[in-house]
Amino acid sequence: MTEQRDYKDTVFLPRTDFPMKAGLPQKEPGILARWEEQGLYRQLREARAGREKFVLHDGPPYANGDIHIGHALNHVLKDMVVRTQTLLGKDAPYVPGWDCHGLPIEWKVEERYRKKKRNKDEVPPAEFRAECRAYAQHWVDVQREQLKRLGINGDWDNPYLTMDFGAEATIVAELLKFAESGHLYRGAKPVMWSPVEKTALAEAEVEYEDIVSTQIDVAFEIVESPIPELVGAHAVVWTTTPWTIPVNQALAYGPRVAYELVYASDGNRYLVAHELRDEFLKRTGLGVVDAPQQGDVDSTEDVTDWANRHMYLGSKLEGTFALHPIAKLVSLREGGDSQAVEFFLKPRPFLPADFVTTDSGTGLVHMAPDHGEDDFVLCKAHGLTPKFVVEADGRYRDDWAWLGGADERRMSVINPKFNAPDGPICLDLREAGALLSARADYKHSYPHSWRSKAKVIYRCTPQWFVPMDKPLAPAPKGGGSGHDNPPPLGEVAAAPAADGGGATLRSTALAEIERVRFVPEKGRNRIGAMVEGRPDWVLSRQRAWGVPITLFVNRKTGEYLVDPAVNARIVEAVRAKGVDAWTEEAAAELLGPDYDPADYERVTDILDVWFDSGCTHAFVLESGRWPELRWPADLYLEGSDQHRGWFQSSLLEASATRGRAPYDAVLTHGFTMASDGKKMSKSLGNTVDPIKVMGQYGADIIRLWALSVDFTEDHRIGDEILKGVADQYRKLRNTFRYMLGALDGFDYEREGVDPADMPELERYVLGELHALDTTLRRAIADFDFNEYTRALVDFANEDLSAFFFDIRKDSLYCDGEDDLRRRAYRTVLDILFHALVRYAAPVLVFTAEEVWTTRFPDRGSVHLQELSPLPDSWVDPALAERFAGLRALREQVMEAIEPLRREKVVRSGLEAEVAVPAAAVPEGFGDADLAELFITASVTRRQGDGVTVTRTDDHKCGRCWRLLPEVTEDGALCGRCADVIARTDAAV
Template identity: 70%
Template sequence: MSDQKRDLKDTVFLPKTDFPMKAGLPQKEPGIQARWAEIDLYAKLREARRGREKFILHDGPPYANGEMHIGHALNHILKDMVVRSQSLMGKDAPYVPGWDCHGLPIEWKVEEQYRKKKLNKDDVPRAEFRAECRAYAQHWVDVQRGQLKRLGLLGDWDNPYLTMDYEAEGTIVAELMKFAEAGNLYRGAKPVMWSPVEKTALAEAEVEYEDITSTQIDVAFEIVESPIEELIGAHAVIWTTTPWTIPVNQALAYGPDIEYFAVRGHPSGKILLIAQAGDLPDQIFMRLIGEHLPAGMSIVWAGKGSDLAGTKVRHPMHHLGGFYATPRPMLPGDFVTTDSGTGLVHMAPDHGEDDFELCKTADIHPVFAVMGDGRYRDDWPWLGAGDLDDEGEERRRAVINPKFSAPDGPICSDLRAVGALLSASADYEHSYPHSWRSKAKVIYRATAQWFVPMDTQLEGGGTLRSRALAEIERVEFTPKRGSRRIGSMVEGRPDWVLSRQRAWGVPITLFVRPDGTYLQDAQVNARVIAAIRAEGVDAWEESRKAEFLGDAHDPDEFEMVTDILDVWFDSGCTHAFVLESGKWPVLQWPANLYLEGSDQHRGWFQSSLLESCATRGRAPYDQILTHGFTMDAKGMKMSKSLGNTVNPLKLMEQYGADIIRLWALSVDFTADHRIGDEILKGVGDQYRRLRNTFRYLLGALDGWVGDFSDMGEIPELEVYVLSLLSELDDKLRAAALEYDFNAYTRLLVDFCNEDLSAFFFDIRKDTLYCDGPDSDARNAYRTVLDLLFHALVRYAAPVLVHTAEEVWLTRYPEDGEQGGSVHLLEWPSVPKVAADRDKWERLRALRERVTEAIEPLRREKTIRSSNEAAVTVPASAVPEGVSDEQLAELFISATVTRGQGDEVSVTRSSDNKCGRCWRLLPDVPEDGALCGRCESVVAQLDEAAA
């Protein structure tokens, strides 16, 4: 026997590695990224994948306004995961980032700077103002670019696309001209979402809804003409929550199939015409007189709405003459309901889509009484400049001011004075649209705008709406509910409003005749496009009208449009100037995938769809992937006012980018999801387990030069683990292809934790530490570890981009010296190995029972480790062909015997403990002596040393 007093530590083969357990990601990651920049990793990857099948993710442009927030981080991590995993699977998956640079948010910020200096932007030359907007946008592009790169995103960051690049602006104009030359543009005066604060039309995507409390009023309109004699002199009652629209009322609407009656008994003596449906009359009279419809109230007339055809009322302010003197017709409206109100609706075609469409059938058109700042025109007979009194400007204040429509405000006061106001109370709670930039209320306002028709037949067949809906059916959506969402939006959307009344954007480069038609001349358009490609949007100037029109047209016959394009049209054209332009030869049209937040169903997804369907007949993408929004730890929406926002820049300073990436790829991002300190601590724990798995592999493989092809007969446990790896490989590939990154990371983490660390590594540590260096069992184990290493480091590379690189270069530093990277590798080649899974599932279940039975003895310190346990298991629980020695190895116990009962029992072994492997074995003569195996290994080592 060997000397018991000898220090045997140097005879045990413990894992050895310089890879630290403590990650230090915030300090380490910038150095890794600097190396990527030095070796130009993105270019190397493009060269390595040259000629392969392409996968194109087209980046939706974030807005160049402000620092990156947690939503940006999640969005771009998902995109990076997509392109890296596709590249890992062997595809050429380039990534060209981009930014939206035009539009109101940037213009608004520059105007704020002007206001602080007490300057008016209208006093500054437009070109100079746009230059400031351009500089502002470029500043934030540079800031966001640095912040996004810090997340470890790999892309063509030195050559991004910007919608404000001259070439891009020229392409946007060229796309607009395709609409114009095909006749798919028209100018019309229709109600659109309008911001009186920002003084421009807004797209639906620029509007958010907030709960507010409004004034609700009931107003009586005297009936002056009707085929029903009993109704003449009666009053039709309307209910509205927008009293400010009464000054532009031009008609009333009724439901043709709704039952109505005229009742006498109101304290004013008026006969009131209202709907006779359910408890609606009771609701009405509760508002009017504070009690239900009195029993026995006399009914003057009853009939259907269709009977009211030909009836006319007069406006309550008819005494003002002019506009108010004309009787208002009562018109049939299918949209009228009896859910609330009175069953009669007042119509203001200036301020409602239904109003506009219905009034148009009666040749009634908007009067444009409300100006861009939300005030009534100076010449308007009611509440205009001619109606000023002691309240002065207060009576003409913007209509979005609650005071304007308040029960004691000018509208209600004047209606009350003429006896038309039946009720008014400021207590109606409802959802109302607001500008998401200024947070101010918006209004529907009829203005002259440029539209793309949704239902006009296009050359080549179909309407824009029908083409878009057909493409929505074809495109693959993840999650699938996205198809229904965007489909319902396209199905019901009005014509596309393209124009905005601002300065910072791409001009609507049309020459318009006095009759409203526009010039359709391809040569003129070509000159305009060329000028903007060369000089940017400033080229569209009045001084160049003759130059653009050329000799074929008289400049005096045309007016240059001064409106700019909706910024959503800009972004809707990115597929044209990014995927088709040739500036990025690695890209191609159409894109495989668009990936953005679910709000883009009404934004970029839709504008891109409509633009491409109109000009190319199909969507510019084949797949749509959407993610939800990041909430705080309690599930509340993040808000600066609530103080619950999460800054990804600070998170990276604290945790590192790889932790944020692991969080983003671990949550169910297709729905709204959460982030917070406790959540990130849990993610950090997952990360540490993955890192420790790699640390163990690196240590165990120290000095290993063999490979899988060297291995002879493989032990059954290794076969089983390889079968698990094979299964994992299939599942991870499927998850990557289906963009199920939550499943991808969960599978990876669970495999490392449960199948490796808690099972395979635990069982085989004795073999690794104590078997001889050339033993078949140890070599088989290390061969499988080598295969696991090469698979796992690749699987982890798209997720933990910095850590995987650190792991790879720790084992292969020479690869780093040669400019190599784990991110240049492809999906691992994993042998398809089969095992008796039922047998191993039974054995693992039995192992869990044994572990549970040992634990009480460990707590009581009867035994200190499972190596000291003598275990008895039910014979019926052991699969056929498994020996007691194999069970002891599996359970990491001293001995295993089989009993006839159903229970697992554990006692302390009476054998002596080996001084090297610490197992209690029959062949150890006394505690601290060596077992037969260890004595043989030590002798072999001593002989080699001699």
């Protein structure tokens, strides 16, 4: 055996300084600092100036705390939209913004006061608002740095804030558009009210939690009825809100419901729905005694088995009246307003209502128009008006005949003790002989304040509303209140009804919902159902930190003043001084010489914060402060909860003032759950802090996670999930590392090969790249970033690393530098590099930059690059079909080799001789081609099915390590390597 030469130095091995270990937590901040120093965002604006625009309008996060994982997901998705549109060559600016007004911030400042034992009401309003402004600014600054750390590229030095004076002025101007068009009115109707925060709440500020309430059965003595037998009997109502009994004004019945007069074991007669009779008896523990035979059955239309029962169809109850159960007790007690006492002595009418069902209860519903929407509408139709007896803090008025006064029983109606079976309500009802049952065991869902977590109630108070069903009309020339006959302030005012002519706010919004694109599509039905069924928009809040409702109301007529000159002064004052411009001291100056301030009341309510955010399209897209933006936006993107929040308030505001939505498409994402599918909660200890994740893994890992999950549905995150994402990231990183090393020293001018001259494998891979490009562009258009990321990862792992790279590493290492196959491979690698680094840039923003600058340190940022169309000539369906068949056969071969490798019969496929079914080999591939593509010693064809594998007896080439018949002994050279060495030695 001859002495063997060491051929190590004759083999080309990839060389790169790009490290295998990412070290993202340490590396990313440096890249971020470089982008800021270079002004990357402004560079992009300059590079894309004059191009087709794509405007994503940022929905404002709330400025009150560190970002959470939901913020991270949301902003990564927005960044992905902006970056992919930019990648396509569009001018896609991104102006971030924050919601700065409203209850959550005010509540936090109040908490500080409470700790210092200070009363907010004793602090000058301007001073309090200044503290709210400073609190909001602090968290804007904190969140801005946290979001920048995620790699979100935007105009961070010039964000929009709803508390900027210019923004506040625009919000006021938008409100006054509603006023000038008469599309604003003050009325009294039940709204969701927080007794803890002492303000009305919007549906979007409410969340629902399961609670246990007290359920009671209460008897109302019937004192008048067209059915003589009912007089002296008791109508029974069932309720889970005992606190509303003191403001009962009527009883509702179902006209088609069958009612039964039950002769009970306690000697009384009780009127309940026939279907609910047994449930009523079970709750109360009452028995039934024989009743006189029915002499005159009113109706048996809906009744069976009525023998010995007194049955009545609901429609027969019209004209029936019952006494309030506390009436006699109240009349005997001293104190209380005489009118309030009179209120309880007045008999309650029975009113027909289609909403009464026999699902639960007694089939008779007590009506309190102060505290229920159905109650309000039904009672209003019969001339029964709210009494406004529950105050802002949830307690009954001092002068109210029942439960008023200053004794220990005067507590908030949301206090569990107040409603308990042994609480003041039940004690009094029991004393009056009207309480038939009381149990604190009724489980149900109930609305709570999103911020304070306290229960809310329906409370009737004077509020400002935007009507949903009044025809939209141009601004009136004179004053306008939204009413033909406006009531004095504080009195009940009905919402203006549609007169049948013209588009309403509801119809306009619903038409826009049909026009706008929703991703996913189910969002259309969700917001559509909400808008279709929503009541009039409650604009007013009884708080301090927000944009004021800048209206002057005539003290005599109740009309608000509509004067363009006055409105212009108001807007400019707010532009100069912000919300602090709306003061009593400034009233005379704002009204001007034509009006006497003594004749006008200055409204002190503030606007619903959703109106603020609903106006962002006006002061961000239209103001001119950000000239790179335009109205309307191409896209709004937020969580699915914003169908009832920002999406809807923006839609309603713009539909009323501009006749269309401020967006052309809406993209919604689900919520991030813990790894076990449970809702994240600090109390459960299952939250995932994005700040900590970035410290452990890096921002690119969060980004890869966010863009890998199906974000349109609720999705999960946890330690094991993040470890899986990190492993996925490592594979992608190694793909780039391999390409960087394999392209070391590549010069297209010297090595480049035209695709037409390339081997079939390279041409096939270019075709697959074209297919990937098509998939990714479609995913961008569909905002399907899960598909985008999955396709990119699968291509890198399966098409490249496990297939193309694996096959061609032999050519890269061992072919001569000038060999066509090697040059073609490196040419394709160069094409792949430029494509993949661009594809990956919106996902792995830091890693793509690191990859790009490793190869091209002097070519600026990868994020300035854009995608160029790939040649259609690369598409060869026949070639793709042949290779698809080949790859399927290759998988069978690898599976057949694996058992022998595990048993150490062979160490790798290079030692295997393989026989494959001849029928399974696609046309055009020779046995040598197959051996190269399968990375085996040899391949032969056989008849029949199945793949067989044996160990080869051939010797191993001392340079390329392939086992070939032409190698005479281990360590000798194969023909190819001998030729390469000869040429290399000759060149030396």
